[in-house]
Amino acid sequence: MDLSEYRSEFPILKNKIYLNTCSLGALSRRSREYVKTYLAQWDEFGASAWYSLWMNDIAAVRNMIAEILHADKDEIALGHSISTLLSTVASCFRYDDREKIVVTELDFPTANYQWFAKESLGARIEMLSSPDSVHIPLEKFQEAIDDKTLLVSTSHVFFTSGQIQDIATINTIARRHGALCIVDAYQSVGQVPVRVHDMGIDILVSGGLKWLLGGSGITFLYVRKDLASSLQPSSIGWFGVSNQFEFAPDRINLIDSTRRFETGTPSVAALAAFKGGLEIILEIGLENIHKAAKQISEELVERLKKAGFNPCVAENPTERSAIVMVPHPDPSSAVGALSKRNIIVDFRKGCIRVSPYFYNSSEDIEKFVFALKEIS
Structure with missing residues (x-):
């Protein structure tokens, strides 16, 4: 199932690389209309x-x-x-x-x-x-x-x-x-x-x-x-x-x-x-969402490793969710610097916290890792 069509449902994705769903899910046009x-x-x-x-x-x-x-x-x-x-x-x-x-x-x-x-x-x-x-x-x-x-x-x-x-x-x-x-x-x-x-x-x-x-x-x-x-x-x-x-x-x-x-x-x-x-x-289906979130988060882990980072995740891939922790000496400043580049992530306890979802793309992951490498 191609979920890329759903990107247009979330206006924030037009101008931001939004990788912070575990703090707050992106606002959909549908939710706005219901309100x-x-x-x-x-x-x-x-x-x-x-x-x-x-x-x-x-x-x-x-x-x-x-x-x-x-x-x-x-x-x-x-x-x-x-x-x-x-x-x-x-x-x-x-x-x-x-x-x-x-x-x-x-x-x-x-x-x-x-x-x-x-x-x-x-x-x-x-x-x-x-x-x-x-x-x-x-x-x-x-x-x-x-x-x-x-x-x-x-x-x-x-x-x-x-x-x-x-x-x-x-x-x-x-x-x-x-x-x-x-x-x-x-x-x-x-x-x-x-x-x-x-x-x-x-x-x-x-x-x-x-x-x-x-x-x-x-x-x-x-x-x-x-x-x-x-x-x-x-x-x-x-x-x-x-x-x-x-x-x-x-x-x-x-x-x-x-x-x-x-x-x-x-x-x-x-x-x-x-x-x-x-x-x-429910429209997309929980199994489809899980598959997409798993795929994009594993891609994130692999790209981070290739770029020289050491993501702090469960050793067993079956125990990993779409929350990826990236140890960093100054995560707060890094999150601020990434925000200036229109990349939205978060930080917790010595780590940058990244949480891609079904509406994120490989291009989002590539740009995030490149930007993180530049500011680190």
């Missing part, structure tokens, strides 16, 4: 748009997310941020018989902050260290997870190395000891296929900001169907109760599905932008 439509509906219908239009749009987005994750539609809840969703999930747990929570030093901070904040309630955090700043050996999970473990909270793809973790195996280890696994999939869903049922995932969080091309302010939660109704969040909102438009102030009847984790009124503007991104992802 304009939302504003026009607001202007024309006012509050009545909630009942005639927007509640249906919210349901449609949930359904598209379910399709992407190969989940059931009632296993999806929407949120405003990963932090908010994790806070709601965390409100379900007590730290009595089981108090251990296993995290890693390579996970995004907001995921770990949630659990460190529970130490005052009795949680005990065990943080796994990395031998190379790229991966966490499975043996470390096997050693850490025991019958005192309540939760394992970790990433599918690490944000500072791009390494793809074997989440199915980690889930199996956790389940063997009666623990639940919470997966931060912000850096995987979209670029790496995720089949939540096949992978045995209990709980997963992700969002529109990056590989799903939806922008900020819209995230989502998956909770396994047979688990969701057994979890009782104490942090709740009116979108998580049944018959919400009865406006009953004297009782709580949580929805009997993952939707019980929805809290306040969603941002319909953010949802509109997200809808455009999801449509493009």
Whole structure:
């Protein structure tokens, strides 16, 4: 499948070499049009748009997310941020018989902050260290997870190395000891296929900001169907109760599905932008996107090596995502210099972070490596 035709869908690619999808996906014309439509509906219908239009749009987005994750539609809840969703999930747990929570030093901070904040309630955090700043050996999970473990909270793809973790195996280890696994999939869903049922995932969080091309302010939660109704969040909102438009102030009847984790009124503007991104992802197909992202990122790794750089990526190519780290003595200055050449990348912890996607070309990669060589 030739994906080059989609380049015209993303105006930024006309004047920039955009290699920073893992920070923020490129804005599509489709997302822009959906936001304009939302504003026009607001202007024309006012509050009545909630009942005639927007509640249906919210349901449609949930359904598209379910399709992407190969989940059931009632296993999806929407949120405003990963932090908010994790806070709601965390409100379900007590730290009595089981108090251990296993995290890693390579996970995004907001995921770990949630659990460190529970130490005052009795949680005990065990943080796994990395031998190379790229991966966490499975043996470390096997050693850490025991019958005192309540939760394992970790990433599918690490944000500072791009390494793809074997989440199915980690889930199996956790389940063997009666623990639940919470997966931060912000850096995987979209670029790496995720089949939540096949992978045995209990709980997963992700969002529109990056590989799903939806922008900020819209995230989502998956909770396994047979688990969701057994979890009782104490942090709740009116979108998580049944018959919400009865406006009953004297009782709580949580929805009997993952939707019980929805809290306040969603941002319909953010949802509109997200809808455009999801449509493009589903239109192209996740397998086609994964193949294209894998091909372009491996080309990047090879070109960097030939140019004398030493990209910091997983040793095994099957564990590499489309996030490529390039060690550099002054990554911040390098990113600034590249920006002046209309090349957009990012930096993290002593490295330039490069994240090509299906809409990038071999010419983009060639120009980036040439420019990096010139400024280094």
